[in-house]
Amino acid sequence: MRNINVKRLVTVLPAVAMTGVSMVLTLAVVVMWLGESMPKGVALVVGLGIDGGWLATLAYERRLAAQGDHSNAVTGVGWSFGAVASGVLIAHALLADETSMGAWLAVAWLPLAAKALWLVHGLWERTALTPAALDMIRGIQQDARDDAAVARARLRAEASTEETRLTAVTEAGARVARVQAGTAQTLAEAWSKLETARKGAGTGRALTSVTSRVTSDVTPSWELPVWGPSESVAALEQAPALTDDALDVLVDEIRLSEDPALSYREMATRFRAAGHSASEVRLRAAWKRVVA
Missing domain, CATH: 1.10.10 (Arc Repressor Mutant, subunit A)
Structure with missing residues (x-):
């Protein structure tokens, strides 16, 4: 609650200060400008009338704002009084001598600026939140940031895991391919040597000379295995079903x-x-x- 009051003062104090300065300048200009052509008492009444009308409409606007209400008519009247006050300052600046014209024109916007500051303060009051609501909003935002961070971390971890898995699978596949290629080359070389030995002219004589002492008067026909299709074995006949x-x-x-x-x-x-x-x-x- 104290924090809200401090923030309220931050927006309301500039509006109050600029309103006071604008009223003083408007009253002084009216008295100095009209005091030359009419009694100063009458000029003072005119200046107080402009400032009083401005204050009255401002007070009514603040009362409606406190009730959560708004009136376009009252707002229009308030801006009209601000425009009149600024018009008086601008007219006085244009009729003043050249040395003071710039200074008066520099402060001629203060009434409208004060009105704008009250508008800003009203907007702040309509959008102000309690500390509990602000804490809840901060908690929701923090939860959203936490969830987003966790989701990003999970996605990065899953991506890293998938990359590691793909790398391992690729390397394993490459190793298997290399082993298969080496095995195929080794088998090809072995079968090539067997084929060369089988078709050699002295293979039969060499094998016969080795076995002639064991199997006399017998000349075996040596045939090495051949890489080729095999003959299928006939399937066993199925026993007939019982009646x-x-x-x-x-x-x-x-x-x-x-x-x-x-x-x-x-x-x-x-x-x-x-x-x-x-x-x-x-x-x-x-x-x-x-x-x-």
Whole structure:
């Protein structure tokens, strides 16, 4: 609350000071200017009338502002009094001698400036906030800055992590490619040597001379492996499916193989352990037929 009062004084004191100076200048000019053509008492009344009208409209405006209200008519009257006061100062400056004309023109804007300062003070009062509201706004702004900083840090960390991952994957892929290339080259060289050895003229004689002492009177035909397609092996023939009658006989034999008779789960386990094949649906249907 004290902070608000200090800020209120910052805006209201310049307006009060400029209003006082403008009223004094207006009254002095009216008395000096009109005092030459009429009694000074009458000139004083005219000056006080201008200042009084200005003060009256200003006081009414301040009362409406305190109630949260506003009147364009009162505001227009107040600006009219300010314009009259400035007009009096400008006219006096134009009719004064050249040595003092500049000085009077320099202060002729003070009434309008005072009115503008009161306008600024009114705007400040309409937009002033309590300390609690200001603290809440500062807290919201700080939370927003914190969230933005955390989001930026998270994005930077994720970007750095993704960059590290991509670098590691790229390096690993390059190493795998190099290993595969080396392995392929080694295999190619090995198969080339095997092919050269297989097609060599003295290969058979060399191998025969090595094995002739073990296998006399036998000249083996040596063939080294060849890199090429392999022949497919024929698939085993699938055993024919059991008929319903045969399946019923097997189920009944397994069920009655012990006393008391086996349960369905035990029978199914022994049925499949014996190497027989049947779907669960057919096996359960056979069990129901045998039991019935």
